[in-house]
Amino acid sequence: MKRLVSLLGACLALFAGSAAAATPGVTADQIRVATIQDLSGPIAILGAPIRDGMVMRFDEENERGGVHGRKLRIAVEDSGYDPKKAVLATRKLLQRDGVFAFLGDLGTPVVMATMPIIVGAGRPHLFPFSPHEATYQPLDPLKFQLFAPYQDYMSAAVQEMVRNNGYKRVGLLYQDDDYGLEVMKGVEAGLARLGQTLVEKTGYKRGATDFASQIARLRAAGCDFVVLATVVRETVGAVSEARKLGWNVDMLVTASGYSAQTHELGGKAMEGLYGVSVMPHPYPAGANERLGEWIERYRTRYDAEPNVWSVMGYNVADVFIRGLRGAGRDLTVASFVHAMENLSTTRDFFGGPAYHFSAQDHLGNRHGRLARIEGGKWVLISDYLK
Amino acid sequence: MKGSLLALVIGAAAIAVLGTSYALSQFAFVATWAIAGLGLSLILGQAGQISLGHGAFLGIGAYVEGALAVAGWPAWASFPLAVLVAAAAGWVAALPGRRLGGMAFAMSTLAIALLVEEALVRWEGLTRGAAGLAIPPLQLFGQTVSGPLGQFVVSALLLLVAYGCCRRWVGSRLGRAWRAVRDDEVAAAAVGIDCGALRSLAFVLGAGMAGLAGALYAHWLAYLSPEQFGLQLSFELLMLVFIGGVGRLSGAIWGAAVFVALPQLIALATDLLPARWAAASGTETMAFGVLIVLIILLRPGGIAGGRRQGRREAG
Incomplete structure (x- = not known):
């Protein structure tokens, strides 16, 4: 028994020693x-x-x-x-x-x-x-x-869009989870800087496929610009629903909807959709060497x-x-x-x-840039918004 | 006895092969899930009710414990409260059972699961909604239980207590009455058994156990978000009980071992495959599915239930 205990002790000491020695x-x-x-x-x-x-x-x-x-x-x-x-x-x-x-x-x-x-x-x-x-x-x-983070770049993107296009009634369609809430905070903060508030916001549960009621609600509120805190499939669903009703309102989706699948799945109805890009999609056509x-x-x-x-x-x-x-x-x-x-x-x-990282800041980038679907692909329309 | 020995051998082998903290961490989750499985075993195996919303009670227990722990309540006060609130929710969920039976009642439990998940999202003051809630480590007798060993000891002890209680209940007059209701409700009522009250009691006890498992889960995971307690969890728990053996309490432990540990073992085995196969998406999920089908084919009564669809019984 004693021998067993000492053997165990030796093993533990060896393990502890080797663990401390190396990274x-x-x-x-x-x-x-x-x-x-x-x-x-x-x-x-x-x-x-x-x-x-x-x-x-x-x-x-x-x-x-x-x-x-x-x-x-x-x-x-x-x-x-x-x-x-x-x-x-x-x-x-x-x-x-x-x-x-x-x-x-x-x-x-x-x-x-x-x-x-x-x-x-x-x-x-x-x-x-x-x-x-x-x-x-x-x-x-x-x-x-x-x-x-969604908050920072969505705030900047919404301000840029509102300033450039003079929107007066901004609405939001958001996924009812941490992602959607982060985007909502960013959009509200951006609008507040311009002295505006969201005129309508409506949520959906992750996995939803029908957006008829949400789009009807945003339309009834008279929105002239709709921010989409959606992922790919929901972006396609929401934009298609609006276009089906003949509502050609400008829409801006977050980086989660900035994906080639958005225009591949949604087809023509996605033309003109704005998006925020944190990292550009690698299109072969027009790519640098x-x-x-x-x-x-x-x-x-x-x-x-x-x-x-x-x-x-x-x-x-x-x-x-x-x-x-x-x-x-x-x-x-x-x-x-x-x-x-x-x-x-x-x-x-x-x-x-x-x-850029520093001892005081461990977040490398806070910015996104605007893109738009034109001719069946995302086209970058601004540099990173500071 | 043979089963306990086998479990011991598997446990020792797991520690030897996986390493202490990884193995103990697995055991802690197995024990936690087994407690929830025991609760569902009472409802399903003993009282014969299908609950499609058991994950909701686990969620309630987790959030009550989580919110109280964040507010600085000691575990000796918060744990019983988490169990009580989950049990109370179980009583509410069982109410439709007084009028509905079979699948209609099962559907009402499904509604409870959806309602609870929605409530966890909406009640932001308590749950921080979809943003999620960070939970501090469990404090017990002045000690912080944050390592795998402590988590395993606490989970195993509570599993022992829960198992002991369940054994006592199913071996008593209560258990016989539950099985009478399950096997022939008309006959049970004819001999003076209050079927509705007994089914409610099974739900209250089962939900309480899920609440206890949830309270442990909250600390072991340290972060809660409503999506963790969706329908998938409820179905996972249901499968756990069926795979383990619906009529036997030990089935809950076997089922938990399969559901928690098997994917990990498959992940280890996948590491040995050639890189191209191992990298293929869904390899592990497919292997898990195949193994589950094999278990069902080879042991239709569940792992604890024997090779043939055995008699549903206690123990």
Whole structure:
């Protein structure tokens, strides 16, 4: 019995010693990171291209020899948008895979349930796909966010639209969840700056397919401009309903509706729809040389067309790699955080925004730009709105 | 006995293979889900009522505990209240059962699930609506229960208590009366059993247990949003009880193990597949579906129920 206890003690001491000595997930020749995506749940349509974009960027870096001689490995877990599954996946990734950081986790419930565990374990929680401000506020050394919060850029976008087009009666159709509420706050804040309020706001439950009553209500309120806090299918449903009734009101959808699927599914009825773009859609036609090459590489690799989510996944991995480069060969969580807090990027070949981080601000970008569907594709009509 | 031994072996193997904190975290969720499953087992397996809205009671328990924990209530006061409020909701949900039977009553429980989810979104003052509610870690006897070990110990102890209570109920006169109502309502009424009151009682107790599971879930997850307690959760719990074995209380534990741990085991197995297969979307979901179908084919009475559609009985 005594021997067993001493053996156990020795094992524990060894484990504790080895754990304290090295940075988790970092060895002499590789860096292991993790991402929790929805690959089988309600937003799997976003999760798969995000993952593919990330993996593609990592593989490119590995082909060039990795970062400071270390190859990048990414462990992908499927949460199915279930926070319970995500919590278990997080424990697995922390304990079994011993990853260095979590990158681009998808979905607010998933992010909010797993973030305290990740940060509690001392690992960086980077660039999650969630509009929740808890992903970068209050300031925490381990939390970094890349994506503009809906509130900020929708406020700017609505102000720009109202100023340019002189709308007097603005309405809102919103999804009845955290996403819709964030957008509503942004729209109300933007209008307040112009001395206006929403004349009508009407919600729908996620998954709704019929928007007849909501559109009728907005029309009855005499709206001359309608903001859509909708996702792709709902955007198509709402705009089609309005056009079917012969109501050609100007409509502006958030970045969640800024997707090639919106005009692919909605067809002609989507012409003239305004949208906010945080990251441009990678259209092959009219692409610059580097973007054209990138699209071709993506197609060859995945036998699929890239979309805005693939670009975002690629972008997340790219900014992470820049942070790793800045941290140098002697990579620890502290050296990585220090490098991230001094990171500034320039505009890339996708036409995305420049990101700036500092010790006081861990949100890389707050801006979006306006786009419009013209001739069956999104056309950017403004630069990033400051 | 054989089942307990098997469970112990599986538990030890899981810790050895998965690592302590990952395995204990799984066990904590298995035990929590098993408590909810036990509640549904009383309603479905004993009293013969189909509840399509059991997730709503779990949600009520979670939100009551969450809101009280945020307000600084101690767990010894907030947990019983979470159970009581969920049980009261169960009593309300059982009211249509006095007039409706079978599928008509099942539909009314579906309505309860929808109503509760909607109420959680609308009652922003308490639930923070769709924005979600962050829950502080459980404080028990001056200790913070935030690690997997503490979560497992608390869940397992409460599961033991819940299981003990259920065993006592189903083995008593109450359990016999429930089964009499389930098997032949007319005959039960003829011998003087108040069928409506008994069904209500099953709902009250079952919903209370779901409330207890919800209270634990709130702390283990640390973040609540109404969408977590939608219809999918109710159907998941229903499947959990059927897969585990509807007539046996131990079925709730087996069902919870399958629903919580099996997807994790599949995820581990998927890691061993060639990258191209592992990366294909839906691989894990498909494997889970196939395994569930296999379980149903091989053990139609549920894992605890035997190879053939067994007699529904207690224990």
